[in-house]
Amino acid sequence: MKRTLLTIAGTLVITSVVVAAGAYAFVNSGIYDVSATTPHSRMMYWATHQTMEHSVGRRMDANVVPAGLDLPTEISAGAALYVENCVTCHGSPDRERSAISQGLNPQPPDLFSATREPDPAENFQFIKYGVKMTGMPGFAGTQTDEQIWALVAFLNTTPGQTAVDFAHATGIRPTSRPSDLPNQEN
Numbered sequence: 001m002k003r004t005l006l007t008i009a010g011t012l013v014i015t016s017v018v019v020a021a022g023a024y025a026f027v028n029s030g031i032y033d034v035s036a037t038t039p040h041s042r043m044m045y046w047a048t049h050q051t052m053e054h055s056v057g058r059r060m061d062a063n064v065v066p067a068g069l070d071l072p073t074e075i076s077a078g079a080a081l082y083v084e085n086c087v088t089c090h091g092s093p094d095r096e097r098s099a100i101s102q103g104l105n106p107q108p109p110d111l112f113s114a115t116r117e118p119d120p121a122e123n124f125q126f127i128k129y130g131v132k133m134t135g136m137p138g139f140a141g142t143q144t145d146e147q148i149w150a151l152v153a154f155l156n157t158t159p160g161q162t163a164v165d166f167a168h169a170t171g172i173r174p175t176s177r178p179s180d181l182p183n184q185e186n
């Protein structure tokens with residue numbers, strides 16, 4: 001019995017040492033391709049995406065959604081902050097994505113897609129804390145909670161938003177320049 005236990009313990013120790021040495025050698029070998037232009041393998045995508053979803057899901061319930069996110073003043077404050085901080089990556093309804101946005105892996109999600117159902121507590125979590133190793137910055141250090149809630153208020157209005165709505169909210173003219181927009185001069 002004692003010998004069996006010793007054998008099991010010995011095998012576990014040796015296996016752990018071999019696995020740790022293998023992981024160390026792999027990390028130092030340079031074999032893993034970190035290029036943003038090389039897509040994640042399916043397994044890596046699944047593992048990182050699941051980790052992110054569960055991590056955000058576990059933390060977002062602590063964010064108490066304030067009243068008044070549907071106020072026009074709140075939405076327009078968020079629209080201005082969006083143009084300042086987010087448009088480079090998340091884009092706008094009718095413009096081609098920036099070179100920065102196109103070069104990111106994973107790609108920043110389309111916040112204007114008509115099928116999106118924004119969850120304010122979840123969006124607050126994403127904006128305030130960001131997501132490691134994806135390019136999504138955390139804005140906790142630079143924006144107040146009030147500013148982040150204003151961004152959340154704006155994101156409540158973006159699903160299905162047209163270029164014209166976006167232009168009215170932000171003052172950025174769409175490339176197609178429909179005639180009912182303010183500031184049509186170049």
Ligand code: HEC
Pocket residue numbers: 052081082085086087088089090104106107108109123126127131134135136137139151
């Ligand atoms: C440098 C590029 C970059 C900037 C700037 C950026 N984001 Fe992101 N954002 C990303 C990427 C990449 C993801 C995807 C993260 C992932 O896959 O886990 C993301 C994810 C998100 C999500 C989660 C969407 C979802 O449901 O999956 C929200 C919400 C979001 N960003 C909002 C914002 C807002 C608001 C701003 C500005 C205050 C902003 N982002 C600025 C790159 C960016």
